[in-house]
Amino acid sequence: MSAELPHIPLLYVVLFLYYEPLAAFGGAMLCHFDAPQFLKTMDATAVYAPDSQVIFNQLAATYLLFAFNEGVVLRITKDLKIWKVMLLGIVLCDFVHLYASWCVMGTAVFLRPWIWRPEDWLAVGTIWAPLFVRLAFLAEVGIKRVEGKERVS
Template identity: 30%
Template sequence: MAATVPPFYRTFFATIDPVICFTGILLPLFAPDIYLKSFSPTAAIPPAVETRVCLDNLAAWFTACFLLQVGLLRARPNDLTVWRFLQAAILIVDVGMLAAYGRAFHAQGRTKWSLWRLEEWANILVTVGVATVRTAFLMGVGVGRSERVKRG
C-alpha cells in the first residue's frame, strides 16, 4: 500500500513540528521568565499564581499535542484522515496564538511592526510558518490526487 502522506509532510509533522512543540513544554515549566519575556517586554516576573497556572496548563496542552504528533502519526502513518484532523486542530491553536499576539501588541500600544522585538518576530514567524505548512497540507498542496480522494 502506498503512503498517503507525502514525505515532506510526514517529516515535518512527525519530526520537526514535535521539536518545536517540545519547547512549548520545557519553557513554560522550567524557564517561565524567559518564556513570558519572549512575548512582552513588560512581563511580570516572577509570574503571578494565575499566570503560573496558565503556563502549566499550556505545557500540558503542548505535552498532549507532542504525544499525538510523535505517537499517533507514527501509529497511523497512512491514515490521511487522522493526519488532517490533527493538523486542523493544531491550526486552530496556531491561529489563536497569532490572534493573542495581535491582542497583546494592541494592548501594549505596539501595533507597528518596527516596535516588535526579535523574540516576538521569531515567535510570530515560526507560528506563521507552521500554520502555512498546515494550511497547505489541509488544502492538498503536494498531496497526489489519488491520495486526496482517499479517506484513510
C-alpha cells in the first residue's frame, strides 16, 4: 500500500519542486557552458584544463538528473516512500559534497563561514539549509498519520 501525500507543507514544495530543480539546472548550464567559472566556485586554486571538459559535461548531466528527479518525478508521485528514498539519495550526495568542500577548504576555513569567499557561500553555504530541510522531511516533521495512512500537513 502506498503512503499518500494529500498535502505537502509549502517549505517542502518550494524547495523540492521549484528552487532545487532550477538551481540544479543552472548548475548544469554553468558546468557545460562555463566550466572554468564553475571550477572557481569549487576551488579558488584549481586550474581549468580544456581536456577535462568531458568531466564537466558528465557532471552537468548528473545535475540535470537531479533537476528532473525533483522537478518531475516528485511532482507525479504521491507516494511518501518514493519521496523519502529520492531525498535520502540527495542527502547522501549533500554529505559527499560537503566532505569534498571540506577537503578543498581545510578545516580552518570550512568551520569559519565568516571568512568564506562569495563562491564558497554558493558552493557550500547553500548546501546546509536544504540539507536540514531534507533531514526534517525524512524525520517526518510536518507529516501526520491519519486513519492508518501517512499524511503530510
